[in-house]
Amino acid sequence: MSETAKPPAAPLRAHAEIDLAALRANVRSLRAKAPGAAFMAVVKADGYGHGAAPCARAAVEAGAAWVGAATPEEALALRAHAGLPADVRIMCWLWTPGGPWREAVEAGLDVSLSGLWALREAVDGARAAGRAARVQLKADTGLGRNGCQPADWPELVGEALRAEREGLVRITGLWSHLACADEPGHPSVAAQVERFREMTAYAERQGARPEVRHIANSPATLTLPETHFDLVRPGVAMYGLSPGPELGSAADLGLRPVMTLSASLALVKHVPGGHGVSYGHHYVTPGETTLGLVPLGYADGVPRHASGTGPVLVGGKWRTAAGRIAMDQFVVDLGGDDPGPGAEAVLFGPGDRGEPTAQDWAQAAGTIGYEIVTRIGSRVPRVYVNE
Secondary structure (H helix, E strand, O other): OOEEOOOOOOOOOEEEEEEHHHHHHHHHHHHHHOOOOEEEEEOHHHHHOOOHHHHHHHHHHOOOOEEEEOOHHHHHHHHHHOOOOOOOEEEEOOOOOOOOHHHHHHOOOEEEEOOHHHHHHHHHHHHHHOOOEEEEEEEOOOOOOOOEOHHHHHHHHHHHHHHHHOOOEEEEEEEOOOOOOOOOOOHHHHHHHHHHHHHHHHHHHOOOOOOEEEOEOHHHHHHOHHHOOOEEOOOHHHHOOOOOHHHOOOOOOOOOOOEEEEEEOOEEEEEOOOOEEOHHHOEEOOOOEEEEEEOOOHHHOOOHHHOOOOEEEEOOEEEEEEOOOOOOOEEEEOOOOOOOOOOEEEEEOOOOOOOOOHHHHHHHHOOOHHHHHHOOOOOOOEEEEOO
16 A cells, blocks of 8 residues: 555545544544543454554544554564554454464564464463564354353463463463444443453452553443443544444544545546446437546445445535446446546545545445455555644
């Protein structure tokens, strides 16, 4: 992914503008929701498509003390290349056997462990590195993905404490993840929090002294103060998207979308009525009209599922993707307007200018806002403003 400090002189085919002032404001707003907890800025998946390194730096400037990544490769790249202060903690949690444990230990990462195999590989990495591994034990309190089941927790805790006494690991955290925090009043939330309290209390009775206990994701940070514990881990909310329609819009939650995706029309042409548009002719012009060609497609991350429904702002008016979205391009019916080639087509942004939002595209594609921003591909340059 290319990083451009400021917009280039020549117009781009398309670009995603990333407003780092909006990201910093979102971080400050989220921190205010959990004033007693440390803040982890989750920048996995290249910062949800926004650029991991610039977003991590901006979040730290706004008060984040931790940065979270999914894979060890993401975390190692952040430590090596993001220019973060040395005291910023970086955690990663999606490990598979044979991963770069020694490199993670040498880089001072906090690594998550969900089972004995991972603990044993972390210990081997610590021996190879000649220093203790910083580990966080993850409890499966009900999500059913990663994490240690309650029945296996005593064995994992016991072996981790033995390794800690030998100087091979330092247990820095105990944590879990919520399944339904974006559904207000869902009974699983209270059940998971109670189980988390039980599992952390057990570990502490056995002698664990974690620096942080954490379970709160974006929706929990925003709406469930009882989940904040010692640290919160907002992800999508940091980028200004609502974590769930049931919780309200981004504006309702005091958040501002960070990404604006736009393109320059590649062509505007007049066509007669009855003219088929794009593959399969799923759209046929109802009368004489003008068509605009948007040079973005599913290879750039524009969802093909939004064919016929995806909204675009051109010339101050909402248009809709006419016919199928192709690999590199799609068409909008301009209804006789002729803004000319090079006119701006805004697929989504904060909505200030009347443009659609990522949530509008999510509704059009039958998905979630997370997917819309995260899937925007590397052919689309990121242009950073307000650095």
